[in-house]
Amino acid sequence: xxxxxxxxxxxxxxxxxxxxxTGYLGLAGHPAVVEAGREAxxxxxxxxxxxxSGFGNNPLTLLVERRAADFFGSEEAFYFSxxxxxxxxxxxxxxxxxxxxxxxxxxxxxxxxxxxLLGKPVETFRHRSAEDLEARLKKRLRRxxxxxxxxxxxxxxxxxxxxVPEYLRVLQNWAPSALHLDDAHGFGVLGEQGRGVWEHxxxxxxxxxxxxxxxxxxxxxxxxxxxxxGGFGGIVPGSCAFVREVRxxxxxxxxxxxxxxxxxxxxxxxxxxxxxxxxxRRQLRANIRQLRQGLRALGLEVDDGPAANFSVEIGRASHxxxxxxxxxxxxxxxxxxxAYSGLGPEGVLRFAVCALHTPAMIEDLLSALKxxx
Amino acid sequence: xxxxxxxxxxxxxxxxxxxxxTGYLGLAGHPAVVEAGREAxxxxxxxxxxxxSGFGNNPLTLLVERRAADFFGSEEAFYFSxxxxxxxxxxxxxxxxxxxxxxxxxxxxxxxxxxxLLGKPVETFRHRSAEDLEARLKKRLRRxxxxxxxxxxxxxxxxxxxxVPEYLRVLQNWAPSALHLDDAHGFGVLGEQGRGVWEHxxxxxxxxxxxxxxxxxxxxxxxxxxxxxGGFGGIVPGSCAFVREVRxxxxxxxxxxxxxxxxxxxxxxxxxxxxxxxxxRRQLRANIRQLRQGLRALGLEVDDGPAANFSVEIGRASHxxxxxxxxxxxxxxxxxxxAYSGLGPEGVLRFAVCALHTPAMIEDLLSALKxxx
Numbered sequence: 001x002x003x004x005x006x007x008x009x010x011x012x013x014x015x016x017x018x019x020x021x022t023g024y025l026g027l028a029g030h031p032a033v034v035e036a037g038r039e040a041x042x043x044x045x046x047x048x049x050x051x052x053s054g055f056g057n058n059p060l061t062l063l064v065e066r067r068a069a070d071f072f073g074s075e076e077a078f079y080f081s082x083x084x085x086x087x088x089x090x091x092x093x094x095x096x097x098x099x100x101x102x103x104x105x106x107x108x109x110x111x112x113x114x115x116x117l118l119g120k121p122v123e124t125f126r127h128r129s130a131e132d133l134e135a136r137l138k139k140r141l142r143r144x145x146x147x148x149x150x151x152x153x154x155x156x157x158x159x160x161x162x163x164v165p166e167y168l169r170v171l172q173n174w175a176p177s178a179l180h181l182d183d184a185h186g187f188g189v190l191g192e193q194g195r196g197v198w199e200h201x202x203x204x205x206x207x208x209x210x211x212x213x214x215x216x217x218x219x220x221x222x223x224x225x226x227x228x229x230g231g232f233g234g235i236v237p238g239s240c241a242f243v244r245e246v247r248x249x250x251x252x253x254x255x256x257x258x259x260x261x262x263x264x265x266x267x268x269x270x271x272x273x274x275x276x277x278x279x280x281r282r283q284l285r286a287n288i289r290q291l292r293q294g295l296r297a298l299g300l301e302v303d304d305g306p307a308a309n310f311s312v313e314i315g316r317a318s319h320x321x322x323x324x325x326x327x328x329x330x331x332x333x334x335x336x337x338x339a340y341s342g343l344g345p346e347g348v349l350r351f352a353v354c355a356l357h358t359p360a361m362i363e364d365l366l367s368a369l370k371x372x373x
Numbered sequence: 374x375x376x377x378x379x380x381x382x383x384x385x386x387x388x389x390x391x392x393x394x395t396g397y398l399g400l401a402g403h404p405a406v407v408e409a410g411r412e413a414x415x416x417x418x419x420x421x422x423x424x425x426s427g428f429g430n431n432p433l434t435l436l437v438e439r440r441a442a443d444f445f446g447s448e449e450a451f452y453f454s455x456x457x458x459x460x461x462x463x464x465x466x467x468x469x470x471x472x473x474x475x476x477x478x479x480x481x482x483x484x485x486x487x488x489x490l491l492g493k494p495v496e497t498f499r500h501r502s503a504e505d506l507e508a509r510l511k512k513r514l515r516r517x518x519x520x521x522x523x524x525x526x527x528x529x530x531x532x533x534x535x536x537v538p539e540y541l542r543v544l545q546n547w548a549p550s551a552l553h554l555d556d557a558h559g560f561g562v563l564g565e566q567g568r569g570v571w572e573h574x575x576x577x578x579x580x581x582x583x584x585x586x587x588x589x590x591x592x593x594x595x596x597x598x599x600x601x602x603g604g605f606g607g608i609v610p611g612s613c614a615f616v617r618e619v620r621x622x623x624x625x626x627x628x629x630x631x632x633x634x635x636x637x638x639x640x641x642x643x644x645x646x647x648x649x650x651x652x653x654r655r656q657l658r659a660n661i662r663q664l665r666q667g668l669r670a671l672g673l674e675v676d677d678g679p680a681a682n683f684s685v686e687i688g689r690a691s692h693x694x695x696x697x698x699x700x701x702x703x704x705x706x707x708x709x710x711x712a713y714s715g716l717g718p719e720g721v722l723r724f725a726v727c728a729l730h731t732p733a734m735i736e737d738l739l740s741a742l743k744x745x746x
Contacts, residue, residue, distance in 0.1 A: 001429065002431065003417060006418075009428070021423035021428065027419070028420060028421075029419075033419060034414050034415060037410075037414045037419065037635055038411040041414075041639075042411065044374070044377060045377025045406075046400070046401040047401060047599065047605055048378055048394065048401075049394040049599065050378065055374050055378075055382070056374065057374065058375065082454060082457065082629075084454075084455065084624075084629040085458070109624040110628065116489075116492075156628075224630070226422065226630045227422065232420055232630070232636075251482035255483065255529075255714070256456075256457040257457070257597070257599045257605070260633070260635065262414060262639075263633050263636065266414075266633075270419075333428070335427060340628070
């Protein structure tokens with residue numbers, strides 16, 4: 001890639017109308033975001049070269065946490081250098097009390113790895129199946145034991161959502177219990193305020209990442225700033241007490257480099273833009289609707305889900321490779337994904353739309369695709 | 374921290390002569406490094422917003438890998454966003470074949486976590502004890518089984534080195550076997566070329582991270598660019614075949630955000646400076662010697678080790694806190710570390726010296742410290 005990702009992206013010497021990646025709000029090349037990163041470098045250098053618990057708290061890192069808290073409507077937030085580590089960071093605080101961990105079989109690698117580090121029995125349940133989850137709970141959990149359920153909020157390739165209300169309904173019968181979601185692809189996209197999958201389903205309130213001891217189902221979420229939110233690094237918002245606990249539990253506060261100055265600078269600037277410009281989310285929603293409906297009008301199996309990423313399977317792998325190549329020749333990039341957590345043997349074409357695509361770009365993609373399927 | 378870390382560092386509104394952190398070559402505020410990061414942001418935006426296996430290979434990421442390979446004298450290198458993940462990235466490729474994993478009990482958290490993710494029996498052996506390692510091998514390993522030994526190359530607080538020759542001698546008797554070192558604090562500091570702990574002990578040759586199938590003891594190393602090497606992110610140098618294998622094994626290539634443009638930009642620039650200016654390493658060595666010898670002249674137990682970080686225990690915790698506070702009041706920052714992997718109950722004062730400290734700064738620190746101990 002030879003420039004920032006956006007609706008038009010330069011790759012291998014050519015510019016494509018780009019329907020790939022995860023920059024759903026199109027902020028990776030935003031001038032104010034870029035400038036904030038440049039200023040951060042000038043003022044603070046590469047990074048603090050120490051951990052947060054050392055002298056690694058520079059004003060930008062703290063600003064990211066303040067702005068993330070504002071965006072999520074939480075009291076506090078913990079910002080660290082890696083989104084991949086976000087599940088690990090949260091679960092070290094709240095997963096170790098679990099007696100049984102149940103993860104969606106198609107959960108992202110980073111979530112499954114974080115689960116295995118808990119040192120607890122980990123089982124998987126059928127992808128997005130509350131029924132299978134319930135069956136496994138009945139089979140495996142003894143009275144008084146604490147189950148922890150893990151899932152992506154929005155799956156990274158399919159764009160399907162975890163059936164959160166159904167999971168909560170099941171877990172009510174096993175209280176106390178917990179549902180933890182990795183919302184990497186939901187943050188900034190789903191929900192009126194962009195707070196992600198919990199908000200989308202109407203459960204974003206003071207009780208996410210702020211569990212009261214008597215909650216039947218504790219609700220947890222973590223994610224990344226590096227997709228829709230336009231920055232770089234992992235984030236866990238929550239109540240002051242909860243975030244304090246999360247900082248103390250893993251070693252991302254006391255035994256890892258604090259985020260780089262540039263990453264913190266861009267993250268702080270991008271969070272402010274996301275919060276102050278809800279029209280970006282509205283534009284993204286209109287684009288999601290247009291592309292999903294347009295693909296359905298071509299006879300493809302695409303629903304009206306709220307995610308900016310989704311995939312379709314069109315015949316065999318070889319056919320999808322042809323479509324990918326044909327679209328590429330026509331100037332459109334839609335990746336063919338052969339293998340990924342949760343995919344079938346033929347793979348899929350993965351579409352990602354961003355707030356900065358114009359209706360004409362989407363229309364052109366559909367026109368180019370039509371004769372190929 | 375209100376500016377780049379360096380020999381003088383601004384913290385909480387005051388400038389200190391700073392003997393902390395991990396920026397051993399003093400590059401975090403180097404104008405050329407900072408400028409490279411700024412240019413990277415301008416040209417490539419925040420990041421590619423996708424994985425390396427997607428379209429996430431921008432020219433800067435590839436340049437970091439090229440320059441890291443040049444620096445280490447290896448064929449290739451794998452660069453990823455998190456130094457904390459480096460052990461995980463390497464061990465997913467080469468740890469899963471082990472029958473028994475033995476880790477130094479004081480290994481860094483990230484190494485111990487990476488070990489636990491292998492799904493193999495993990496035991497610890499006494500800190501830096503080849504004798505205890507041998508005893509455990511005799512007790513636990515059956516004929517024909519493959520042992521993998523893990524350790525920090527340079528321990529992050531004490532600055533002590535893994536006794537690499539002794540470990541190799543022990544492991545010769547258990548061939549085939551492997552010794553893996555996390556060289557976060559050795560890269561850029563130890564060895565004539567700055568290639569770290571393997572070079573320091575005379576074992577840096579074509580066989581580190583390039584094991585031949587008939588090697589008695591396979592040698593592995595990983596580390597970070599975020600300490601002496603002046604950049605940000607994790608690095609695994611090695612032969613082409615080995616690096617290809619490492620990229621394929623964990624999900625940092627296909628399921629994690631590629632490094633941010635700024636982090637890649639600063640890393641590429643800093644690597645070039647480190648390679649082209651060996652005088653930085655020479656200056657660092659002179660400073661290490663001066664500080665270690667000066668502390669010993671004050672009656673403290675400090676050896677002539679080659680690491681730029683080291684620690685001393687001076688009486689009880691309360692006394693060390695007093696020294697820390699006293700030095701701070703006098704304008705010197707030397708952190709008191711109360712708890713960390715491998716520390717005793719009283720904690721230690723941790724010293725870190727960088728290439729840009731002047732002899733006078735070190736002399737002044739020693740003068741300020743003298744009446745306090």
